[in-house]
Amino acid sequence: MRALFVALLLVYASGSGKVAGANGAKGNRFVCTAVPAGTDLSCPVETTNRVQSTSPQEEELRNTIIQLRETILQQKETIVSQQGTIKELNSKLARCEADVRSRGSARRKDYSKNTMGDLPRDPTESVEQLGKTMQSLKDRLESLEQLRTNTSNGAFPSELRDLLKRRLSDLEGQLLTRVAELEEEKSQLYNETAAHRQRTENTLNSLLERITELEKSNSAFKSPEDFKVALPLRTNYLYGRIKKSLPEMYAFTVCMWLKSSASPGIGTPFSYGVPGQANEIVLIEWGNSPMELLVNDKVAQLPLSVSDGRWHHICITWTTRDGFWEAYQDGERLGTGENLAPWHPIKPGGVIILGQEQDIVGGRFDATQAFVGELSHFNMWDRVLRPIDISAMANCSAYMPGNVVPWVDANVEVFGGATKAALEICEERLFDS
Numbered sequence: 001m002r003a004l005f006v007a008l009l010l011v012y013a014s015g016s017g018k019v020a021g022a023n024g025a026k027g028n029r030f031v032c033t034a035v036p037a038g039t040d041l042s043c044p045v046e047t048t049n050r051v052q053s054t055s056p057q058e059e060e061l062r063n064t065i066i067q068l069r070e071t072i073l074q075q076k077e078t079i080v081s082q083q084g085t086i087k088e089l090n091s092k093l094a095r096c097e098a099d100v101r102s103r104g105s106a107r108r109k110d111y112s113k114n115t116m117g118d119l120p121r122d123p124t125e126s127v128e129q130l131g132k133t134m135q136s137l138k139d140r141l142e143s144l145e146q147l148r149t150n151t152s153n154g155a156f157p158s159e160l161r162d163l164l165k166r167r168l169s170d171l172e173g174q175l176l177t178r179v180a181e182l183e184e185e186k187s188q189l190y191n192e193t194a195a196h197r198q199r200t201e202n203t204l205n206s207l208l209e210r211i212t213e214l215e216k217s218n219s220a221f222k223s224p225e226d227f228k229v230a231l232p233l234r235t236n237y238l239y240g241r242i243k244k245s246l247p248e249m250y251a252f253t254v255c256m257w258l259k260s261s262a263s264p265g266i267g268t269p270f271s272y273g274v275p276g277q278a279n280e281i282v283l284i285e286w287g288n289s290p291m292e293l294l295v296n297d298k299v300a301q302l303p304l305s306v307s308d309g310r311w312h313h314i315c316i317t318w319t320t321r322d323g324f325w326e327a328y329q330d331g332e333r334l335g336t337g338e339n340l341a342p343w344h345p346i347k348p349g350g351v352i353i354l355g356q357e358q359d360i361v362g363g364r365f366d367a368t369q370a371f372v373g374e375l376s377h378f379n380m381w382d383r384v385l386r387p388i389d390i391s392a393m394a395n396c397s398a399y400m401p402g403n404v405v406p407w408v409d410a411n412v413e414v415f416g417g418a419t420k421a422a423l424e425i426c427e428e429r430l431f432d433s
């Protein structure tokens with residue numbers, strides 16, 4: 001009974017476009033009809049058939065009810081179409097979800113490719129994209145809220161209204177979940193971008209370290225001994241220096257490859273000065289003199305001649321015992337002698353200079369005594385090498401690094417414009433000489 005009255009009031013209110021109170025209906029009166037228990041009250045239209053209308057008031061009421069019935073039918077149609085809209089929104093949501101998910105996984109795959117690989121093309125761009133997607137979802141959510149507000153103000157039958165309300169709050173829940181997921185995705189994207197940046201930075205740092213290392217050791221050559229020192233000008237400031245000093249020695253062998261066309265004399269291929277004796281060991285070809293070996297400032301003339309502009313391999317051995325020496329050129333022993341600083345021990349702790357003669361340890365060079373040309377494989381041993389070892393080195397069948405001074409890149413510094421360059425292969429030097 002009361003339910004019917006409320007339903008009718010509601011219908012009336014919808015017709016007049018206002019929310020009406022129980023006593024707000026001016027001049028109109030409604031008749032309440034008894035309804036048998038168990039009758040479906042949700043559709044007021046059903047009840048109209050039971051009204052026995054005879055009076056004009058009843059007639060009027062019937063007409064009103066017929067009009068209301070049409071209105072309700074129209075509203076039913078509206079609801080059906082709104083349900084369609086909801087379905088469509090649902091499917092769009094699902095598509096959007098799938099899209100975002102696949103994009104997320106594609107991005108993750110991108111990241112794991114390799115450390116120096118492509119950076120994410122533009123992380124801010126994709127984050128913006130996500131932001132737009134979220135904004136559009138929020139807009140849709142708002143319009144659905146609006147729809148719900150409109151609907152709850154309207155005059156839908158309570159059952160349908162509740163249904164719609166439930167569907168709408170379901171949808172709202174889904175949207176909120178989706179928005180939360182997108183927020184999560186966005187944060188993850190930020191994190192991944194940060195992690196990627198970190199990895200890139202680490203890789204760059206290790207590359208930088210490696211480059212610095214390479215620059216330090218300067219091992220730009222195939223192997224550390226495959227280089228030569230070029231001293232192109234006769235100056236008192238171009239030179240090379242061996243970082244290692246010599247121990248005290250009672251014998252030595254010194255070998256090297258030389259290429260020079262300087263005249264008169266190729267100058268000083270190397271000199272070893274110690275405190276108190278600038279000419280502890282010197283190899284020099286000066287003015288019109290032949291090549292000379294100085295040990296403790298004593299002199300021996302060597303039968304060597306290399307100033308033809310081609311590569312030559314030379315070796316000189318010396319022993320304190322009788323001051324005996326040997327001179328080799330291109331693997332052949334061309335001369336020997338004795339009494340060169342006999343019983344003198346070679347003093348330790350001096351400086352080996354390539355290309356200049358020292359008047360004090362490590363300095364006071366004289367341009368007229370400078371070596372002009374190229375020099376390589378300067379090796380020193382603290383013993384006298386056998387002729388067979390020397391000829392094997394000279395004919396390229398063997399390479400022996402010196403045991404007291406090995407020719408390695410890291411051991412040789414150049415100054416004043418002297419340069420290091422890659423060394424021709426041994427056979428090429430051999431063919432040249």
Ligand SMILES: *[C@@H]1O[C@H](CO)[C@@H](O)[C@H](O)[C@H]1NC(C)=O
Pocket residue numbers: 143146147150
């Ligand atoms: C809800 O009602 C307002 C005002 O009547 C109208 O502007 C708006 O378009 C309606 N919204 C929907 C989704 O029907």
Ligand SMILES: *[C@@H]1O[C@H](CO)[C@@H](O)[C@H](O)[C@H]1NC(C)=O
Pocket residue numbers: 184187188189191
């Ligand atoms: C992103 O990093 C922040 C802080 O490190 C953390 O709180 C958050 O949970 C991370 N988000 C994801 C999705 O991993």
Ligand SMILES: *[C@@H]1O[C@H](CO)[C@@H](O)[C@H](O)[C@H]1NC(C)=O
Pocket residue numbers: 387388389391392393395396397
């Ligand atoms: C190089 O010298 C070594 C030692 O004297 C000798 O055994 C070898 O046969 C030589 N090789 C060539 C190709 O001349």
